[in-house]
Amino acid sequence: MLRHFATRSTCALLLLLSAACNDEPTAPSRDELIAQLRTAAAAAALAPPPPPATASPEALALGQALFTSKLLSGNRDTSCATCHDPLFATTDALSLSIGTGGVGRGPNRQLTPLRRLQARNAPDLFLRASNLQTALLRDGGVTRLEEGTFTPPEEAEQPYREGIAGLFSAVALFHVTQRFDMRGNAGENAIDGTPNEIAAIDEDDWHSMWDALAVRLVSDAQMRPLIVAAFPGEAPESLSLERLFSALEAFAAQAFDSRETPFDSFLEGDDSALSDQALRGALLFSTAAGCTSCHNGPLLADNAFHNLGVPFIGLGQEYEEPYDFGRASQTERTTDRYAFATAPLRNTATTGPWMHNGAYTTLEAAVRHHLDPRDALLRYDWQQLDPLLQSTWHGAPIDNARLLSTLDPLVATPVTLTDRDFDDLIAFLREGLTDADALDRVATIQAP
Ligand code: HEC
Ligand code: HEC
Incomplete structure (x- = not known):
């Protein structure tokens, strides 16, 4: 037994020096694996x-509020965080997502009548605001062109307007127009009983949906001071949803950074x-x-x-x-x-x-x-x-x-x-x- 140990440890010592003590083909050493890797x-x-761009604390605060705000859904019942839930590593832990009208959180979320299950799984959001990608969505539907302009998915009837901060917020602008994601069905009332004015807008008129959402945000008592702080010297009413979403973009770059x-x-x-x-x-x-x-x-x-x-x-x-x-x-x-x-x-x-x-x-x-x-x-x-x-x-x-x-x-x-x-x-x-x-x-x- 002692002899056995002695041999083993001599071998171990030799291995360190030359890797020469084994009859079988020698497994590569850790150093060799490191070099190969x-x-x-x-x-x-x-x-x-690369690290994310820096942003003002006010922009980050507004961005976080937007990410978690149910005001962005026509029915005031769904936020980005509903499907990209911070508790589930920015996903909903479901195979297929459930949008507005759904009840419950994460894997316990349930579909309700008149709603449609999403066709796709909600991806995580890590590094999606890092501008390392040229397209987002599983089919690359939202694309950044060379000049820093963006194109919406095929089915969109209106092009994106100027002033979008990045791909991430271009996706957010898309999500808010989709009935089963965030917008809801025409004729519905929001969960607080107010009419869903976003769902009433003509199907193809995304620009009007964005403008109506901007009006909602700047007239909200909690959101307004955050907007004023993030855009000092600008009249809140003059800010488009694209501009407001630049704060969402900045927040996402920091919050979902992972390197x-x-x-x-x-x-x-x-x-x-x-x-x-x-x-x-x-x-x-x-x-x-x-x-x-x-x-x-x-x-x-x-x-x-x-x-x-x-x-x-x-x-x-x-x-x-x-x-x-x-x-x-x-x-x-x-x-x-x-x-x-x-x-x-x-x-x-x-x-x-x-x-x-x-x-x-x-x-x-x-x-x-x-x-x-x-x-x-x-x-x-x-x-x-x-x-x-x-x-x-x-x-x-x-x-x-x-x-x-x-x-x-x-x-x-x-x-x-x-x-x-x-x-x-x-x-x-x-x-x-x-x-x-x-x-x-x-x-x-x-x-x-
Ligand atoms: C109803 C659930 C739901 C809500 C609400 C939702 N998302 Fe998503 N999100 C998804 C799903 C599902 C996809 C994948 C869709 C696809 O590929 O067609 C997605 C894709 C994305 C992507 C693209 C990621 C990638 O890797 O391509 C981003 C970015 C994103 N969402 C951000 C947001 C933001 C910001 C909000 C709030 C404005 C939001 N999402 C609200 C379910 C949701
Ligand atoms: C031909 C290109 C290709 C190769 C090779 C490849 N992948 Fe993938 N991988 C993909 C694509 C595309 C997806 C997304 C598929 C989808 O969404 O249906 C994916 C998805 C994944 C996922 C799931 C991620 C998620 O969030 O859903 C994992 C994990 C993964 N790949 C690991 C690997 C590993 C490990 C290997 C090597 C054994 C590998 N992949 C080889 C293209 C590839």
Whole structure:
């Protein structure tokens, strides 16, 4: 026994010097893994995101008030935070979101009569106001053009006006016009009994909806002083919703900043930031598992759209029932069907259900899907879904064939990982990409 120990420790000593004591092929040392990961990370342009722009405390206070204000919904019952809930890492923890008229919070939220379930899962908002993306929404419907102007989704009848602060607030301007998100149905009264004047506006007249919401905000007793403080020297009545939303943009950039994950520390040069397991997982992510073909750059997302063959669940888009054509809804190219934006991955372990429609309720299943989409589709377990959604899975052979007809070639060849490799990959996502400080900061956001 003693001898055994002696040999082992001599070997350990030798290993430190030369890695020469093992009969089996030598596993790479931690230093070697670190060096390989630094090379692979540089090749995929992985880097911590830049810090957010500074903003005045008054603008941030107004921005927080706007994010949590139910005044932005026609029926005065839904705020941005309803679906991007600070308690659920800026999601609602539902597969598919429930907008105005819904009751309950987060995963307990319920649909009520005359409402429609959203076609898509509410994404988290981390780094979405960082201006690192050229488009937002799962199908890239809201886009920034070169000149810093923005285009709304295809179905919009009116272009955006001048003066939008960034992509994030361009999305907010879109959300407030949508009946089942925030606006409500014509003829409805708001929950306080007042008529819903926003829902009464002509369907295509987004500009009038924005103007009516600006009137609501500046005439609200709590909101008005915040507006006056954030825009000193300007008459509140002269401020458009676009201008007011510049405060929302500034708040979102600060509040949903996230660039202090262990992996970010590693990228900044701290060799000890990742555990051995997360380090091995990060290397797989950036090499053999092929994740950085799409999850690359500072957001771990390539600003592009890919069809991963994610199971069809839910009601689809109103205009494409029962499907959601994804990117093709914007480009009208059949080859773009079922392609969705690559998801940024910081804090992803906390933002389930996963994928554009929340088809997967565990991180493991969402990752496993990527490794062999055809197989995952055939084996899809609909029982993981909320009972309300179970019957909305379209998994007949014809549906699967449709979905797979435009499968992205980057995921068409199955990737085989050992169980240990798979666990390492998950450890990287869970430990390496979770920013505990950012999550804590977000969880403190409350309506003022
Ligand atoms: C009814 C729930 C709901 C409400 C309320 C809501 N959102 Fe969303 N949000 C979603 C869903 C669902 C999506 C994805 C929609 C899509 O891709 O078509 C989304 C997408 C976004 C995105 C784009 C994220 C990305 O990665 O593409 C941003 C930014 C955003 N919302 C901000 C806001 C803001 C700001 C408000 C308040 C003005 C708001 N949301 C209100 C559900 C909601
Ligand atoms: C072909 C491009 C591509 C490759 C390769 C790829 N992904 Fe993805 N990934 C995406 C797209 C696109 C989405 C969003 C899918 C959707 O919304 O339906 C996504 C979503 C995800 C999600 C869910 C995020 C969320 O918030 O819902 C995780 C986790 C993820 N990818 C991890 C990985 C890992 C780990 C790998 C490597 C094994 C990988 N991805 C490889 C394109 C890719």
